[in-house]
Every structure is written in structure tokens, then in C-alpha cells.
Amino acid sequence: MPDGKNILVGITGGIAAYKICELIRMYKSSGANVKVVCTPNALNFVSILTLQTLSQNKVAFEQFEIGDFKPEHISYADEADVFVIAPATASTISKIANGIADNLLTSIAAAFNKPFVIAPAMNTNMWNNPFVQENLQKLAAQGYTIVPPESGFLACGTTGEGRLAALDKIFDTTVDILCGTKKFLSGKKIIVTAGGTVEDIDPVRFISNYSSGKTGCALADTAFRRGAETVLITTKNVQKPYKVVKVKSALEMQTALSEEFDDADYIFMSAAVADFRIKEFNPQKTKKTDSDTLTLELVKNPDILQYLCNKKTSSRPVIVGFCAETENLIENAKNKILKKGCDFIVANDVSRKDIGFSTDENEVYIINRNLDVKKVEKQSKLKIAEEIIKEVYEKSGNLCTHK
Ligand SMILES: Cc1cc2nc3c(=O)[nH]c(=O)nc-3n(C[C@H](O)[C@H](O)[C@H](O)COP(=O)(O)O)c2cc1C
Structure with missing residues (x-):
């Protein structure tokens, strides 16, 4: 102090x-x-x-x-x-x-x-x-x-x-x-994804989700403040004093990640990526017909987290997945880390109105590959971001030099 x-x-x-x-x-x-x-x-x-x-x-x-x-x-x-x-x-x-x-x-x-x-x-x-x-x-x-x-x-x-x-x-x-320099991430490259992907149906309609991108922005801001070379890949329009790559769909996000992946030290996958996209984008506005129903055919998007974990070498980059659940939070998060092979999973409960999507506060659990669970109590998304970065940095083999 x-x-x-x-x-x-x-x-x-x-x-x-x-x-x-x-x-x-x-x-x-x-x-x-x-x-x-x-x-x-x-x-x-x-x-x-x-x-x-x-x-x-x-x-x-x-x-x-x-x-x-x-x-x-x-x-x-x-x-x-x-x-x-x-x-x-x-x-x-x-x-x-x-x-x-x-x-x-x-x-x-x-x-x-x-x-x-x-x-x-x-x-x-x-x-x-x-x-x-x-x-x-x-x-x-x-x-x-x-x-x-x-x-x-x-x-x-x-x-x-x-x-x-x-x-x-x-x-x-x-x-x-x-209180002295705490730029403990200097020399590290950190990629953060943020926001909900947008999958176009036609020129005026799309499928998306409620993700505000606030947690991702808070993570990227914190990484930057801690001295990292920071890249924020986001679906939101933001201006930052570090590199921002604006994307829309899951496929665009995957391409942007592939381009930044090779020299990254940490990747925080906090974006809410659509599991499916429209099979065939209609280049014209879809017209109303006499039918009472409309069937949209969807195809699976690539599982970007899985794709990155498959590309990963044993030590680099450290990959942090995020999971938003409405039930069985810890159990689902543990299953996800085992299935994908990422280094950490940050889990949060999106069924609660007071935290998560579009709010300024969150409460999360950080789970590592040994399935140890650390609870981060409800607080501002900025403080949560600080805790996540600190925990990931320390537990991925770094001696923490900040207070
Ligand atoms: C009600 C009101 C609110 C204002 N809020 C802002 C503001 O939030 N940010 C800003 O850049 N200018 C704002 N302005 C304009 C500045 O007051 C104005 O540019 C002024 O010259 C700034 O002077 P200063 O930078 O010397 O204090 C506001 C003006 C008014 C009348």
C-alpha cells in the first residue's frame, strides 16, 4: 500500500x-x-x-x-x-x-x-x-x-x-x-478471446449469445497492465492500447487464433463460441412464407479449444478454457478439462442473475489439471481477472514476483 x-x-x-x-x-x-x-x-x-x-x-x-x-x-x-x-x-x-x-x-x-x-x-x-x-x-x-x-x-x-x-x-x-514494478508478465505474449460469436443466417439475421465480453476485456486489460504483449480477439467493438483483432464468427475466431498461436505463452479462451453455425448462409433476406414453421439447418462449428489443445506442445502455450454452466458446475468443468486437455478451466454459473453474463461481477472456480478447485469469491470482473491471471501464472510453474 x-x-x-x-x-x-x-x-x-x-x-x-x-x-x-x-x-x-x-x-x-x-x-x-x-x-x-x-x-x-x-x-x-x-x-x-x-x-x-x-x-x-x-x-x-x-x-x-x-x-x-x-x-x-x-x-x-x-x-x-x-x-x-x-x-x-x-x-x-x-x-x-x-x-x-x-x-x-x-x-x-x-x-x-x-x-x-x-x-x-x-x-x-x-x-x-x-x-x-x-x-x-x-x-x-x-x-x-x-x-x-x-x-x-x-x-x-x-x-x-x-x-x-x-x-x-x-x-x-x-x-x-x-509500490514498485509489478509487470511480471513482461516478455510474455498473452492472447485473450472475448464476446459471443455471431453466426449469420442472412444479411439481417444471426444466431448469437448473451456474452458481453467483459471478462475477456478485463483479462486482456490486466495482462497488458502486467506488462504482457497482449492480443484481444473479440467480437465486440473496443479500442485498447494493445492489439485488438475484431472477428465475428467462430470460424473467423479460429483463423485469428491460428495466426497468433505460434509465439503465444498463454491463451485465455473466454469468448462464448457458438457450437453450431447455419449450414447455408442465405445471401438474400429470408422471406416470410405461408408456412407456420421455418427449419434452419445447422452444422457443427470447430471445437476451437480442442483444436488449440491438440496443437499445443507439452509446455507452451498454457491454455485456459472457460465454461459457463447452468447446473453441475464443478462436475462439468472437471469433465471438460479432462476431455479437452487444456491446462486450466475457469467455471462460472450463468444461471445466477447477480453474476456472469452482462453483469459487472462474477464468482468463478479455477480448476487445474490435477482437478484442484480454487474458488474466487464474488467481486468485480476486473478483480476476478487479476485473480485468474495470478493463479494461472503461479500454478503454471512461475515464481510469482508480484505482491
Ligand atoms: C454537463 C457537461 C458534461 C461534460 N462531460 C464531459 C466528459 O465527460 N468528458 C469530456 O471530455 N468533456 C465533457 N464535457 C465538455 C468539457 O467540460 C469541455 O470540453 C471543457 O472544455 C473541458 O475543460 P477541462 O478539460 O479544462 O476541464 C462536458 C460538458 C458539460 C457541459
Whole structure:
């Protein structure tokens, strides 16, 4: 924990600013000293009194305040061990990436030569704006740690990518930086599959499933944060600071996996792959007929997990299968690991409404080839991802060097 470390929290003018009150409380509870700097626009969203009371420090926002002989942008930059900007607006991200220093926060950023954590939050269209993306890439290339936003309901009334990352994630990222390097996966290549495959019936209809891809994204984010060369093969539209291969059907997913397989160290197969696809895709929209029934003929998709396990050598890559069950969870999972020959199976119960598909939380069991079962208690998918990666890394013969 970052006892005695100095965290500078920068708040900008986004609707998620209110969430940072809780983040400040989390940092304080961990024993860190917290100072806050706001852009003038941020003060439309949070009050100085709240931030001052939570951080137990004066809140800085005025660039030209007459105070100490040393300008605040210099003394704040000198004191802090890490500068966490959350939420980071499109505007502030773009200013920092271009060296613009036109308010106290951006001036401190320009003078700060220690680690940054940037947690963007904005409307989906702003997030997808090519200039914003280009500026983020610039920051990432300079070593700024970006905590990418999540998908979900946004304050502007739409659903999509752009929601501030979970506070846990921002907090953990900060702790990782302050408490020494924990990039224990550096030098490893990790492939993660995510989302439900989509099997087209005709140009307007398809067969799919309820998988949200959240667990896969959380696994890939964690692997990346831990230093791995990360490849996310997903059916969802996501933008990440690592390689994303967008696929649709099971066959496309298999091809993408084959292309990445050879130099992979770990493969996490968390996508929900359709067992069957339509035998004959209808290139025209299927017309309604007088018949009361319609029969679709399906053919078996390849069993991708089995295919990869057959390709595997004795030591590489470590392959982790996932199984979503509605009954006999552990028994089915044990049968699956024996049948497929993968190294681990992560099992979760999708009959429960409070965990699994489309929720932000999960509870899973990690089973190894000796059929030892480790339960990971209900918690955020991000924390679950961390536990899965830790367990797989340690139990596949690595001495874990992280805390
Ligand atoms: C109600 C409201 C909510 C806003 N939310 C965001 C947001 O979440 N993300 C963002 O990038 N900009 C958002 N903006 C636009 C920024 O406030 C605007 O770009 C501003 O110039 C940012 O200034 P700053 O980065 O210096 O704080 C919002 C504006 C309003 C009026």
C-alpha cells in the first residue's frame, strides 16, 4: 500500500468528476497523502469544499494566485510521486499531448516528469474522435499509463464506450506504480478471446449469445497492465492500447487464433463460441412464407479449444478454457478439462442473475489439471481477472514476483 506516498489528483471538467471524491477517499484510506488540482471547468462539477475535506489539503485551481514564492505548478510537480488525472476530458488529454499549459492542471502536467495515470471519460463519439485517439496514443507512447474507459450507460443518455474506468482499477494502477514494478508478465505474449460469436443466417439475421465480453476485456486489460504483449480477439467493438483483432464468427475466431498461436505463452479462451453455425448462409433476406414453421439447418462449428489443445506442445502455450454452466458446475468443468486437455478451466454459473453474463461481477472456480478447485469469491470482473491471471501464472510453474 502506498503509505506516505504523495498522490496528486487532477480533476477536469467531465461529468464523472463526482466519482473522484470516492477515489480520493480510497487513496487516503491506503495511507497516501493526497493533493488535488482542478481545472476551472472541473469546479462546475465538484465543490472545493468536498475535495478539500476529503483530501485534507487545500485544493489548487488558480494559476495566478499570489502565494508562496514558488509557483504552485512547480511545487506540486516537485512534491508528487504520481499524477493521476481522472476524469481526463478530451480537451485536457489533447492539451497535455501537445504541450499546452493554459491552466494550473495542464501547467503542472507540463512540468511533471514522474509517472502519470490518465483515466479518460467522455461521450462515445468524443472517445472515438480520431484526434483524441491520436493524442492518447501519443501519451501512451511516452509512457503515460492510460486506464481505458469502460462500456456502459453514459450520462449523456447513450450506451457505449467512454465511461470512467472502475475506481478499483484506477486505484490498483496507482498502487502498482507507487509500490514498485509489478509487470511480471513482461516478455510474455498473452492472447485473450472475448464476446459471443455471431453466426449469420442472412444479411439481417444471426444466431448469437448473451456474452458481453467483459471478462475477456478485463483479462486482456490486466495482462497488458502486467506488462504482457497482449492480443484481444473479440467480437465486440473496443479500442485498447494493445492489439485488438475484431472477428465475428467462430470460424473467423479460429483463423485469428491460428495466426497468433505460434509465439503465444498463454491463451485465455473466454469468448462464448457458438457450437453450431447455419449450414447455408442465405445471401438474400429470408422471406416470410405461408408456412407456420421455418427449419434452419445447422452444422457443427470447430471445437476451437480442442483444436488449440491438440496443437499445443507439452509446455507452451498454457491454455485456459472457460465454461459457463447452468447446473453441475464443478462436475462439468472437471469433465471438460479432462476431455479437452487444456491446462486450466475457469467455471462460472450463468444461471445466477447477480453474476456472469452482462453483469459487472462474477464468482468463478479455477480448476487445474490435477482437478484442484480454487474458488474466487464474488467481486468485480476486473478483480476476478487479476485473480485468474495470478493463479494461472503461479500454478503454471512461475515464481510469482508480484505482491
Ligand atoms: C454537463 C457537461 C458534461 C461534460 N462531460 C464531459 C466528459 O465527460 N468528458 C469530456 O471530455 N468533456 C465533457 N464535457 C465538455 C468539457 O467540460 C469541455 O470540453 C471543457 O472544455 C473541458 O475543460 P477541462 O478539460 O479544462 O476541464 C462536458 C460538458 C458539460 C457541459
